[in-house]
Amino acid sequence: MAEIEVNWSRTDLIDEAAEVVEHRTKKQKEKLEDTSGVVIEEFKENRVKVTKVTVDKKGQEEIGKKEGTYITLSVPTLYVDDENGFEQLEKSFVKYLDEIHKDVVLDKDSKVLVIGLGNKTITPDAVGPFAIDAMQAENTENPSDHFIMYAPGVTGQTGFETSDFIHALVQKINPALVLVIDALATRGSERLCKTIQITDTGIHPGSGVGNQRAEVSKEVFGVPVTAIGIPTVVDATVIIADAVEKVFRSIAARVQEKGKPSSKLSVSSWTPDTDARLDMNVIKPIFGEWSTWSSNDRLQLFQEVLNSNPERLIVTPKEVDVWITKYSLLVSDALFKWMKKKVK
Known part of the structure; x- marks a missing residue:
């Protein structure tokens, strides 16, 4: 066949x-x-x-x-x-x-x-x-x-x-x-x-x-x-890649905003602006080189790793x-x- x-x-x-x-x-x-x-x-x-x-x-x-x-x-x-x-x-x-x-x-x-x-x-x-x-x-x-x-x-x-x-x-x-x-x-x-x-x-x-x-x-x-x-x-x-992207951007935003008035003046739980232009290199010491990859490169990695799993999931x-x-x-x-x- x-x-x-x-x-x-x-x-x-x-x-x-x-x-x-x-x-x-x-x-x-x-x-x-x-x-x-x-x-x-x-x-x-x-x-x-x-x-x-x-x-x-x-x-x-x-x-x-x-x-x-x-x-x-x-x-x-x-x-x-x-x-x-x-x-x-x-x-x-x-x-x-x-x-x-x-x-x-x-x-x-x-x-x-x-x-x-x-x-x-x-x-x-x-x-x-x-x-x-x-x-x-x-x-x-x-x-x-x-x-x-x-x-x-x-x-x-x-x-x-x-x-x-x-x-x-x-x-x-x-x-x-x-x-x-x-x-x-x-x-x-x-x-x-x-x-x-x-x-x-x-x-x-x-x-x-x-x-x-x-x-x-x-x-x-x-x-x-x-x-x-x-x-x-x-x-x-794709869901996994999107979740990782959101985590990375959230942490990068927190690191970059640390010490700025926007975080100090917050009267409730402070939420960083993850849509802003971020330097992902700030989280490189934490997560390594792959944290600076493009979203598409990370998605490709997940697909290559998970393709071997016979139980592919559609969400x-x-x-x-x-x-x-x-x-x-x-x-x-x-x-x-x-x-x-x-x-x-």
């Missing part, structure tokens, strides 16, 4: 691929940003951080991500009961759905096939099927002739490739567009359930957790395919059931609003 090579970097987010580049030398980073192969735009719209990445064939070779357009919307301060944050995220989501589909023409007779990928019995993987449920409920109250919704389950349940199900539906329905909703993996714990990625490149289901299935894309089906993803899981090694927030419900409703509401705006 041939050995299967698995990429354990565990991310489906394009701007995290760009972050890998940012950890290289400044010269290499500038070279990538200057090339016509990858165009990166970053800006904020109120609380929403928007990252737009356009990749051509040359850029595909540079960062290992498929040619196309990727739009990542993130609210770093989002929490489960944050209505304002969800409202802003939904508003931006509708806006960029419209932008990424500016070349897709829909009329009153057009059909849009919406596929909810994932396993409904495993909560972190259920955002796709739950979004389909939410859309079907909305469609009962406010019927739309444009959406055709389907949750095909996963290969482990059906015994068939998800791509085959979608292909059969595309041939039967002949939609103008296919929208695929799926849970993603991230390599940054701060991204968990706080991000939506939209891309016109399609998707490889399961690729973020080392279980890659057949591609779902325009090249396979012959019609435009847009993937909508929400990161709900992260590799446990999800404890409130993941609430997050999934929130996002299923958000995606459903946004898609109906976008369709109403797109087809007048």
Whole structure:
């Protein structure tokens, strides 16, 4: 049996691929940003951080991500009961759905096939099927002739490739567009359930957790395919690396602030500013050389050491059931609003 090579970097987010580049030398980073192969735009719209990445064939070779357009919307301060944050995220989501589909023409007779990928019995993987449920409920109250919704389950349940199900539906329905909703993996714990990625490149289901299935894309089906993803899981090694980073920065901040008025005037337990520019060399005598490494270098160390453990762990927030419900409703509401705006 041939050995299967698995990429354990565990991310489906394009701007995290760009972050890998940012950890290289400044010269290499500038070279990538200057090339016509990858165009990166970053800006904020109120609380929403928007990252737009356009990749051509040359850029595909540079960062290992498929040619196309990727739009990542993130609210770093989002929490489960944050209505304002969800409202802003939904508003931006509708806006960029419209932008990424500016070349897709829909009329009153057009059909849009919406596929909810994932396993409904495993909560972190259920955002796709739950979004389909939410859309079907909305469609009962406010019927739309444009959406055709389907949750095909996963290969482990059906015994068939998800791509085959979608292909059969595309041939039967002949939609103008296919929208695929799926849970993603991230390599940054701060991204968990706080991000939506939209891309016109399609998707490889399961690729973020080392279980890659057949591609779902325009090249396979012959019609435009847009993937909508929400990161709900992260590799446990990332959690470890993030925790070590926070400990190192907290101690470095305390050492540097020691004796300053900011610490002496505090009337309660003093908390150092770990976001400030810190000289990590101050903790080198305590922890050694590795305390001055970059976050990415330490993460790579943990991955190399822990990769030999057969019990690799994937982590999800404890409130993941609430997050999934929130996002299923958000995606459903946004898609109906976008369709109403797109087809007048």
